[in-house]
Amino acid sequence: MAFRCELRFAGVGGQGNILAGAIIAETAIIYEHRFATQVPTYTSQVRGGPTKADVIISDQSIEFPEATHLDFMLALDQRTYDMYKGDLKNHAVVLVDDNLVRVSAQERETWDIYGFPMIRTAKYDVGNVLTANILAVGMTVELTKVVDKEHVRKILHTRIRPALLEVNMKAFDLGLRAARSLQLQKVQQHAGTTTLLGHLVPAQDSSFVRDSAPPR
Amino acid sequence: MSVDYPRYLRNDKLPLYWCPGCGNGIVLKALIGAIDELHWEKNDIVMVSGIGCAARGSGYVDFHTLHTLHGRAVPAATAIKMCHPSMHVIVFSGDGDMLAIGGNHFIHACRRNIDITMVVVNNWIYGMTGGQYSPTTPPGSKASTMPRGNIDSNFDVVELARGAGATFVARGSVADPISLKNYLRKGLEHKGISVIDALSTCHTQWGGRNQLGDPVQLVEHIRNITVNRSNAGALSPEELQGKMITGIFHQDPGKKEYAQAYYELSHPVEQTVVV
């Protein structure tokens, strides 16, 4: 089956979600030799306006670059989440900053939702709030497996200024770990009797991508 | 030594389009006189103009000439100077063209300090369109769109140019063409933006509405209301009331010229490493 994955990185201007999308798209093009597009939408409000970057990755050329059937969405802001969630497919993976975005019980039924305080973690644990987007990239990569994390590391080396590379790598690794532990939690909850999640898949196979990806 | 004026003119385009007795011809003659003194080659000179009576001047001179849109001579001249930095670029246009519709370009060219000479042929009126008031029309004087007398304040071109950062600013008039020619020559020689407020006369449109319809009378009026800087100091404030001061007001050869600055940015000098 042909591989195609639609991702959306949503937030407000200044959070770096457009760069997050660009990093994923570049990784797919440069190191995974796939077709990928990244198209940002933003407003004239430089800081604080709703912003999204749509990334499509496919093994066939991409004709229409706006995502219409999302497999994944990152949301770092409530208003943007509400504005852009309408394009999510059922069972899509959704990653939100749970300090900033409230998700309804019904949405938890529809989508595979992961919440993590990405901005707070970037600020206090990584030590630089501006790395929240790279932390989110780490989580995205781990949750979706849409691109290889080692390839992302290479792109980060070309994309990020040397002075800021170390702190961003720290954020990226923290993101990978955070996503793994969230997946583990879900599996454990699922094993118990209290879970509300009806469609949970084991952590190792949590990626919708894995099923449809051709062998690399 | 007399100037061979026809050498600089497109003689087949004569006679001039301007009304007999118009001051603009005196300004153009002074400019050619200044160029002649500098021995510049015609191939090295570009004259750019906007729209209006004075702007038609570009059609009569045998240089590279570009007759642009109303108000837009300055950005065109800016581009040409950047494209051919070794050429001499002159803007020759009127007060309405350069200070009203083209006012934004005028102040930014002053700020930018690009090596262009801007000759403001200042006759206080829109002549070609029928005597409407301009940004330099004296308060109280009549114009076709100020039939009861001008209630609008006027620009002092010298102060405007200085305030905007011009590095050479002078004012001359058609009542003293020799001084005007000298100011123009110094402006042309100046490496950087030069502004020459050239007081001209429009007896047809301004004069006729203000009891100065005779061209000679109007030039005499200009002579009466102008005072050279060198003499102004001796006059009391009362005596200076209503007078326009002529002369060179500002000259700063020290500020970096824009086309030169761009060249240096494109050709950075190797940093010398001190061991």
Added chain:
Amino acid sequence: MADVQIMNGNQLIAEAALLAGCRFYAGYPITPSSEIPELLARRMPEVGGIFMQLEDEIASIVAAAAASYAGYKSMTASSGPGISLKQEGLGMACMMELPLVIVDVMRGGPSTGLPTRASQSDYMQARWGTHGDHMIIAVAPGTLLECYTETIRAFNMAERYRTPVLILSDATLAHLSSGVTLPPPDTLEIVDRRQPAVEPENYRPYEISATNPVPPLPNRENFPRYRFHMTGLNKDATGFPTENATTVLADENRMINKIMDASADIESFEHYQLEDAQVAVIAYGSNANAARVAIKEARAQGLKVGMFRPITVWPFPFQQVMELGRKFKHIIVSEMNLGQMIHEVQRALQGRSELHSVLQAAGTPIRPQQILQKIREVSA
């Protein structure tokens, strides 16, 4: 795949301009065109060219036109409201017959409109924004690669026909980044303006030959030697103003015909799956990609649909659309505005086909599903 570069539409236009020989750019900041000046500010000094950010949109187009007068290949870029401001300068370049490329990264309007959103609402302004009778060439790239190749073609046509050429892009193409493999430079044709065959003293800037309605124009090297006059007034062969009715009429006609008579060279379009189609979609620019996806989906559902995609959008491909009218009972026009090119289509169809539309001016791109729905309705 080592030669894949990741670039957006704006960056591709800027790089293509440099390859085409553009050595003068003047502009004023405006969304969504800003990546063009940002790239050129960095690159122009490296190639011995000039980049200027001027005080306004008007100064920018006049400077770009004057640079062309001075022999340079030149460009300016803007968007909706900025293009409105540039219209008088565009007319000046038409009248003076100055090669000039103007990029319009279209956004919503009127007025400030939707500064960051995609639109195709400058289709008519490109053609009729400046006053007076004139002809214009405008191209609408539909893909990232076409942002590159159409920019080169725009410069070539500007130089060959001594005329301004517009590139109609939009916010989607402008900011879409993807991997692009650029064609090797030596495979691309680069056209330079024809040089005068006569000595400077005999040169007339609008003197044409019996075989070519486009007069030669000195380039950067020759400009200092060739002294001539240019004006925005109606002119004769010498470049000086004239009000002689015969001369004016002949010159106005020549300026239009030099473009209309070259349609074989200027015209560019794509036929997509039209061969066996029963319904034709007409779309251009980035919106044609939505149409293409819709057509694929429709065909998967057994509906025979194809697309006519004008790449040169002005002059309007009148003959081509007229022929579509002979073949198709139903034609769907889709554009990201509330109906602009559709008027030209209607004129060309002369009532032969039933005309349908998918129009939208909401700031969001038209989705393939919207076009598919119309295809279904029409096919039913």
